[in-house]
Structures are given as structure tokens and as C-alpha cells.
Amino acid sequence: MLEYILSGFAAVFTWQNLLISIFSCFMGNLVGVLPGLGPTAAVSLLFPFTLKLQPLSTILCLGAIYYGAMYGGAITSVLLNIPGEVASVPTAMDGYPRAKEGKAGSTLLMCACSSFFGGMISLFILAFFAPVLARFALSFGSFEYFGLMVFSLCCACGLSGKSVARGLAAALIGVGISMVGIDSSTSAFRLTFNQVKLYNGIDIIPIVVGIFGITEVLQGILDNTKSVAGNGVKFKRSLPTKRETKLGFGAACRGTLFGSMLGILPGLTPSSCTFIAYSLNKKLSVEKEKIGKGAVEGICCAEAANNSSAMSGFIPLLALGIPTGPVLAIVMSALIITGVVPGPLMFSSNISLTGQIIAAFFIGNCILLIMNVPLIKIWVKIAVLPYKWLAPVILFLCMLGTMAVRFQVFDLAMMLVFGILGFVAKKKSFPVAPMVLGAVLGQSIEIYFRQAATIGFEKITSHPISIGAIALGLIMLVIFAVFKGRVDD
Amino acid sequence: MNVKKGKLFSLLSDAFFPLLFAVAGGILVSESSRITASYNPKIWITGPSGFMMIIGLLLLFFALLEVIKFTVKLLKLRTGKVETHNMNTPVIIDDNKITADKINNYKTAEEEQTGNNRKIARIKMFISFGLLIVYTVLVKPLGFSIASTLYLGANLRILSNSWKSTIITSVIILVALLFGAPAMGLSLPRGIFGI
Numbered sequence: 001m002l003e004y005i006l007s008g009f010a011a012v013f014t015w016q017n018l019l020i021s022i023f024s025c026f027m028g029n030l031v032g033v034l035p036g037l038g039p040t041a042a043v044s045l046l047f048p049f050t051l052k053l054q055p056l057s058t059i060l061c062l063g064a065i066y067y068g069a070m071y072g073g074a075i076t077s078v079l080l081n082i083p084g085e086v087a088s089v090p091t092a093m094d095g096y097p098r099a100k101e102g103k104a105g106s107t108l109l110m111c112a113c114s115s116f117f118g119g120m121i122s123l124f125i126l127a128f129f130a131p132v133l134a135r136f137a138l139s140f141g142s143f144e145y146f147g148l149m150v151f152s153l154c155c156a157c158g159l160s161g162k163s164v165a166r167g168l169a170a171a172l173i174g175v176g177i178s179m180v181g182i183d184s185s186t187s188a189f190r191l192t193f194n195q196v197k198l199y200n201g202i203d204i205i206p207i208v209v210g211i212f213g214i215t216e217v218l219q220g221i222l223d224n225t226k227s228v229a230g231n232g233v234k235f236k237r238s239l240p241t242k243r244e245t246k247l248g249f250g251a252a253c254r255g256t257l258f259g260s261m262l263g264i265l266p267g268l269t270p271s272s273c274t275f276i277a278y279s280l281n282k283k284l285s286v287e288k289e290k291i292g293k294g295a296v297e298g299i300c301c302a303e304a305a306n307n308s309s310a311m312s313g314f315i316p317l318l319a320l321g322i323p324t325g326p327v328l329a330i331v332m333s334a335l336i337i338t339g340v341v342p343g344p345l346m347f348s349s350n351i352s353l354t355g356q357i358i359a360a361f362f363i364g365n366c367i368l369l370i371m372n373v374p375l376i377k378i379w380v381k382i383a384v385l386p387y388k389w390l391a392p393v394i395l396f397l398c399m400l401g402t403m404a405v406r407f408q409v410f411d412l413a414m415m416l417v418f419g420i421l422g423f424v425a426k427k428k429s430f431p432v433a434p435m436v437l438g439a440v441l442g443q444s445i446e447i448y449f450r451q452a453a454t455i456g457f458e459k460i461t462s463h464p465i466s467i468g469a470i471a472l473g474l475i476m477l478v479i480f481a482v483f484k485g486r487v488d489d
Numbered sequence: 490m491n492v493k494k495g496k497l498f499s500l501l502s503d504a505f506f507p508l509l510f511a512v513a514g515g516i517l518v519s520e521s522s523r524i525t526a527s528y529n530p531k532i533w534i535t536g537p538s539g540f541m542m543i544i545g546l547l548l549l550f551f552a553l554l555e556v557i558k559f560t561v562k563l564l565k566l567r568t569g570k571v572e573t574h575n576m577n578t579p580v581i582i583d584d585n586k587i588t589a590d591k592i593n594n595y596k597t598a599e600e601e602q603t604g605n606n607r608k609i610a611r612i613k614m615f616i617s618f619g620l621l622i623v624y625t626v627l628v629k630p631l632g633f634s635i636a637s638t639l640y641l642g643a644n645l646r647i648l649s650n651s652w653k654s655t656i657i658t659s660v661i662i663l664v665a666l667l668f669g670a671p672a673m674g675l676s677l678p679r680g681i682f683g684i
Contacts, residue, residue: 166506169551172544173513179541188528188537191520214621221614221648224606389654392644395621396637396662403633404675412625419618428505446540453534 001127004355005362011056012359020057021360021367024050024064029372031065032072034401038085039310041404042069043330055338056353060360062331067119067368070310074111074303079104079382080394082213086204086271086440089433090278090302092212097294104380106240109373110296111303114252116369118304121256122263122311123365126318127358131347134319137264142451143460147469148265149445152272154473155279157434157480164481167434174438175445177202185450197410206402206411207439210418211425211432213398217391218423225387244296247286251297254281255304263312270309272444275437277305283479292433311361318346318354503562507555510548517545616647632680634666 024046031042042065050061073088078095091111098107125133140148153175157167180191181201192198240248258277262268281301282291291298314331316322321343323329335342346354382390402415425432452460460466524538533539624640631639638659645655667684670677 165551165554169506169510169548172548172551173509175544176513176517176541176548179517179544183537186528186537188524190524190537190541191516218614218618221617222610224610388648389645389650389658391617391648392641392650393658393662395617395644396641399621399624399637399640403628403677407676407678409625409629409678412628416618416621416625419621424505430506430509449540450535453532453539 004351005358008355008359011356012363017060020061021064021364024061025068025368025371028065028068029072032069033076038073039066039069040327043327047330056356058334058338059357062334063361064364067364075379078107081216083208086208087274087306093292094295094298099383104383105376108376110240110248110300112369112372114300114303115307116365117252118256118308119311119365122260122308123361125260126315130315130319133264134316137316142448143463143466146448146452147466149441151469151473152276152441154477155276167431170431171434171438174435175442177439178442202414203405204439205405206415207418209398209402210415211422214419215422215426217394220387221391227384227387248296248300251301252304255301256308259305259308260312263309264315270306271440273309274302274306278302318342503559507552510552514545514548514552517541521545617644620644629678630680632682632684633677634684638663
């Protein structure tokens with residue numbers, strides 16, 4: 001495989017391809033910075049422009065847009081506490097408190113480095129272990145996925161504040177929110193209350209933007225905030241300290257491990273993988289008590305997990321022709337349009353093309369890092385802008401991002417409703433992160449639950465992975481409860 | 490007596506959680522019952538209402554747990570066993586004990602100024618949120634570009650920005666929306682003016 005990757009580099013290293021990569025990365029960044037517009041939106045918006053390119057350039061372009069948009073989400077998460085997409089929520093939870101302390105520069109640098117690290121390790125796995133891992137992922141059925149989802153929800157309770165029970169209840173409320181709309185298998189109207197607008201359900205973007213973005217801005221106005229980074233804070237130091245680097249590296253390794261493992265499973269999106277990795281990391285961190293309050297470990301783990309799971313998604317795509325999420329479905333269409341059919345042949349008769357694709361991803365990742373590190377100094381300037389000017393602009397961006405998803409005014413109303421909910425939740429210390437995860441995973445949990453129920457729950461005994469995941473989830477709940485008890489003491 | 494009242498207020502604030510879980514659980518359970526009656530699936534658990542019922546019941550269970558916790562706290566308060574108080578709850582000094590502490594509680598000019606600033610900030614926050622509601626109502630008839638520009642201008646002024654920065658920002662956003670949104674393929678509401 002190595003020789004094909006090396007020859008792939010020779011094919012990719014042309015000035016046209018490098019220019020395409022830089023431009024695509026920048027465009028991805030630009031779209032990703034807008035709240036609500038994540039990688040999926042960026043890739044779908046810019047996809048038509050890539051079709052006139054050569055097949056390899058198309059892949060290079062889409063890959064760079066994807067990375068760029070993911071990093072763009074991290075920028076707004078850290079600087080403004082507005083996650084561009086769901087996967088950036090954990091980054092916002094730890095990144096924004098650090099930006100408030102005047103450490104936006106070092107935080108963005110760590111985000112970029114962790115993303116790069118996660119992406120590179122997953123690329124290595126993609127290059128050398130893809131066929132084996134893809135076959136393993138295919139052995140997962142409804143029971144296994146249901147077990148994994150239960151495990152994820154249990155992990156989400158680790159993100160709750162004082163009480164594990166409240167965290168679990170918040171996650172269940174999130175699952176309830178995901179049920180709004182027409183049931184996909186029976187066409188039953190659920191929780192729609194005869195409102196046509198609710199037939200398509202509640203999109204996750206208004207929920208996230210409302211809970212995090214609107215709440216933060218309203219709180220900022222109420223607190224008479226002068227600027228995100230406080231008044232008079234100078235960014236003298238944009239490099240992390242030795243201890244931060246050490247902690248961050250460990251967390252990035254954990255994030256990469258969890259992200260790569262979970263990312264290959266069809267049915268788990270990078271958002272779910274990032275949340276699970278973040279929750280697991282909380283238990284394994286050196287500075288557990290700081291997670292969610294500005295911990296380096298939280299940021300590095302979330303970013304590494306996000307990028308590595310996104311990259312791992314290419315394993316089932318290239319090895320089996322199965323896209324694990326909407327972005328990869330678009331990439332797959334691009335491949336098919338350009339005459340390349342993803343599947344087992346990619347690692348036999350089409351192996352030279354696979355080598356070129358891996359080389360293209362490698363270069364895209366490097367360009368993202370090289371391009372964004374010098375830009376950090378410009379991005380952090382946002383954090384020192386006067387808040388009285390920034391607040392209305394952020395609110396406008398929140399509305400634009402929400403509208404841009406489905407072009408429905410109803411989504412704006414939902415954003416406001418969840419904005420109020422987020423504000424009240426903040427006052428009452430209600431854990432919103434598990435609720436968001438519940439809303440993200442809700443539909444999948446229900447689908448796999450019903451599939452498993454159709455097969456018969458008594459057959460679960462022949463699915464050890466499922467039993468193991470559920471048992472591990474329950475153990476995690478107990479551990480979280482005990483651990484939280486100790487912290488409270 | 491007033492100390493007890495303060496603690497009682499803190500306890501009432503704790504009622505937020507059982508209430509939220511009970512309402513959410515109640516909605517899910519009642520909706521699940523309605524769906525079961527209408528669709529009557531062969532196997533209830535695989536139908537559209539089975540999973541919903543489970544989630545609803547779990548939420549009601551958590552509400553019950555919160556109620557038990559709340560009741561225990563209330564009973565402890567009545568029997569006077571509660572030693573600590575919520576940090577967020579203001580400590581109310583008993584009227585019968587006018588001490589030096591109470592005299593020291595007189596507000597200084599600086600504190601008064603802070604209080605006024607907070608009041609103004611609260612008003613600004615409510616107006617900002619009100620503007621968001623007005624914007625949501627007007628975005629369809631006026632169109633996204635015009636409604637956004639008006640909203641942005643109004644909010645910038647309310648948050649005490651200068652006229653100059655308000656006008657410059659609004660014009661930039663209007664131009665960006667008029668040319669940028671169509672270029673990116675965003676079909677935002679156009680309104681009566683068609684822009």
C-alpha cells in the first residue's frame with residue numbers, strides 16, 4: 001500500500017491541486033464559521049462547483065472543504081460559544097471559557113493541532129487496515145447498534161452537572177424531542193399537535209444555536225460584557241504551556257482512539273462519536289473536575305475525535321461502498337459521477353486511485369494546519385471586539401445559520417424557544433449537553449430499538465457486543481454517580 | 490422566620506426539575522396512548538408508540554425521584570434539620586436582630602451605580618430578545634435581507650453603538666446578503682419587495 005500512497009503523492013503534488021486545496025479549505029472555513037452551517041452544508045453548497053474538475057481534484061477539493069468547515073465550526077465555538085454544528089458542542093463547552101480567560105489563541109492552536117493529529121492517525125488506519133476494519137463494522141446489527149446507543153446515552157450523563165439522574169432525564173427529554181414529526185416507518189403523526197410545521201420534526205440546528213448561541217449572547221448583554229476576552233486582555237501568548245501540551249496530547253490520543261474506533265461504524269455520525277469520546281475522556285482525564293469549564297483535555301479530545309471519526313468514515317466508504325453519514329454520501333456521489341465506484345475493488349484493482357485519495361487527504365489535512373495557524377492571530381481579534389457591537393452581529397449570524405438549513409421561519413421560532421429554554425437551563429443548572437445528545441441520537445436509538453424488538457429481545461443473548469455495551473453503559477452510570485458524589489463531597 | 494422563608498424559596502426553585510420531567514413525561518405518555526388507540530399496531534413495542542411510552546414512563550419515574558428528594562428536603566426544613574443554605578439564596582436577616590451587619594448593608598454610591606447598570610442591562614436584554622421575536626414575525630413579509638438589516642440596525646442602537654458604526658455595519662450586511670446569499674444558493678425569504 002505504501003508504494004501506492006507514495007505514487008499518489010506524485011500525482012497530487014501539482015500547483016493546480018495545491019491551489020485547489022488551499023482555496024477549498026478557505027471556502028470550507030468561510031462556510032463553517034457561520035453558525036448552523038457545518039461540514040454537510042459546506043460540502044453540499046460547494047459540491048456543484050467541484051464537478052468540472054478532474055476526479056482526483058474533485059476528491060481533493062471536497063476533502064479540503066470538509067476539513068475546512070469542521071475547523072470553521074471550532075473557531076466560532078471557541079470564540080463565540082456558537083457551535084457551527086453539533087460535533088462542535090464539546091469544543092464550545094471547554095473552548096469558550098478559555099477564550100474568556102484570554103487564551104483564545106492557544107485554544108485555537110490546540111484545536112488545529114488536535115484535529116490534524118486525529119486526522120493523520122485515522123488516515124494511517126485507513127491506509128493500512130481499512131478492509132479488515134470494514135468487515136468488522138459490517139458484523140454490527142440492530143442489537144449491537146442499540147447497545148452502542150444506550151452506552152452513548154449513559155456516557156452523556158457524565159456531561160451533566162451535579163446529578164446523574166438529572167443528566168439521564170435530560171437525555172431522555174432530548175430523545176423525546178427527536179420523536180416530533182411523522183414516524184418514518186408507519187407515517188404516524190407524533191407530537192405534532194395538528195401543527196403542519198411540526199410534521200417534518202424539529203431540526204437539530206435551531207436547538208443547538210438556540211441553546212448555546214442565543215443563551216450566551218443574552219447572558220453577555222445581561223452581564224454588561226465588554227468583550228468576549230474581557231476588557232484589556234492582551235494575547236501575548238498564543239502558545240500553550242508545557243503542561244497544557246502534555247495534557248492535550250494525551251487527550252488527543254484518547255480522542256483519536258475513540259473517534260477512529262467509533263467512526264468506522266455505519267450509523268454513528270461524527271457528532272455522536274465526538275460526544276461519546278468526550279464523555280469517556282472525562283472519566284480518563286487528569287483534570288477531571290475542569291472538563292466542561294475550560295479544560296485543555298476536553299478541547300483536544302473533542303477535536304481529535306471529531307476529525308478522526310470523520311476520517312474513519314472513509315473506511316467503510318472506500319472498502320465497502322457504505323457512506324456513514326450525509327457528507328460521505330455526497331463524497332460517494334462525487335466519486336460515482338467521476339467514474340469511481342467505491343467498494344472492495346478500491347483495495348484491489350483500483351488500489352492506485354485509493355493511494356492517490358489517501359495522499360490527497362494527507363495534503364488537505366496539512367494545508368488546513370499550515371493555513372490556519374497564521375490565521376489564528378486574526379481570528380482571536382474577534383474575541384476583543386466590543387461586545388455591544390458583536391452581540392447583534394452574532395444574533396444575526398445565528399438567524400442566518402438557522403434559516404440557511406431548511407429556509408423555514410418556523411426554525412427561527414424554534415431557535416427562540418430553545419434560546420429561552422437554554423437561558424432558564426443556565427439559571428437552574430439544567431444539563432443541556434445530554435439533552436442535545438439525546439436529540440441527536442434519538443431517531444437512531446428508536447430505529448434500532450424497534451428493529452431489535454421485531455427480531456425479538458430474547459435473542460440478545462447471541463449478541464455479546466450488545467450485552468457488553470449495555471452493561472458497560474450501566475457501569476459507567478454507577479461510576480459517574482460515585483465520582484460525582486465524591487466531587488460534591 | 491425569614492431565614493426559613495429564604496430556604497423555602499430555594500426549595501420552590503428546586504421544583505423546576507420535577508415539574509419539567511413530569512410535564513415532558515406526561516406529554517409523551519398521553520401522546521403514546523393516543524397513537525396506540527389510533528394505529529393499533531400488531532406488536533405494540535415495535536409500533537410508533539411503544540418506545541415513546543417507555544421514554545415517557547422513565548421521565549415520570551425521574552420526576553417521582555425528584556419529588557421524593559424535594560419532599561425529604563421540605564420535611565428536613567420543617568423539622569429544622571437543614572444546616573446549609575443555597576449559595577444563590579440571599580440570606581435574609583431577621584427583623585428583630587438589627588445589628589451592625591445590617592447597618593453595613595447600606596449601599597454605597599458605587600454599588601448603587603452597579604445596580605442601575607444591571608437594571609439597564611436587563612432592560613437591554615429584554616428589548617434585544619423582543620426584537621428577535623419581532624424579526625421572526627416580520628422576516629416573511631419584509632424579506633430576509635430587509636428584516637435582517639432593520640433588526641441589526643435597531644439592536645446595534647439599543648446596545649449603545651454609535652450611529653456611524655450602526656449604519657456601516659447594516660449597509661455591509663445588506664450588501665453581503667443581497668449578493669452573497671444568491672451566490673451561495675441560499676433561497677432566503679424575499680418578502681413584498683422581492684429582495
